[in-house]
Amino acid sequence: MYHSDETAISGYLYKKTRDGRWQKRWFETNGAYLTYYKSKKMEKLLAALSLPQVGDIKIVTPDQDPEQLDGLFSIELNTRIYTLRAKSNEEALQWVNTLNKLRQDGLSSTNTPQTPLRVTTNAINSNDSSSVRTSDVAHSEWIKSGKSCFGCC
Numbered sequence: 001m002y003h004s005d006e007t008a009i010s011g012y013l014y015k016k017t018r019d020g021r022w023q024k025r026w027f028e029t030n031g032a033y034l035t036y037y038k039s040k041k042m043e044k045l046l047a048a049l050s051l052p053q054v055g056d057i058k059i060v061t062p063d064q065d066p067e068q069l070d071g072l073f074s075i076e077l078n079t080r081i082y083t084l085r086a087k088s089n090e091e092a093l094q095w096v097n098t099l100n101k102l103r104q105d106g107l108s109s110t111n112t113p114q115t116p117l118r119v120t121t122n123a124i125n126s127n128d129s130s131s132v133r134t135s136d137v138a139h140s141e142w143i144k145s146g147k148s149c150f151g152c153c
Contacts, residue, residue: 007105009098012040014085022085032106034075034099049077052106057099059092075099 010028015036017023026040034049051057055076060083062068071086073096086092 051103
């Protein structure tokens with residue numbers, strides 16, 4: 001399933017792990033945050049990413065990928081680049097355009113904190129010690145609080 005408008009987007013994407021495997025996850029935007037869950041049931045927030053605090057969000061062309069897959073895009077976070085895969089190039093472009101718009105809108109906002117708050121309790125992937133983990137606080141309350149948290153993939 002995939003839903004998009006100019007300021008919100010949600011749907012299943014595959015995220016590439018450090019060891020090259022693809023994990024299917026439910027992603028959605030919530031204001032200036034990109035959140036993801038294990039499934040659409042959204043029972044537990046795995047991570048949230050403050051879009052105004054990321055680097056480039058861009059399409060990865062097949063010639064830039066060893067597997068030469070379609071529908072790839074990347075999000076730069078600190079020194080790591082996260083690769084995500086949509087069902088098609090068109091869907092990937094919609095994700096990139098929406099995420100970049102939300103990122104820009106957040107950068108334009110005077111309420112955007114300059115320093116991210118890191119919340120680190122639950123492990124997402126015990127093999128990925130560089131990922132920042134979010135707490136068990138209900139995601140809607142956490143996001144409404146205005147706190148920033150890096151965490152992705």
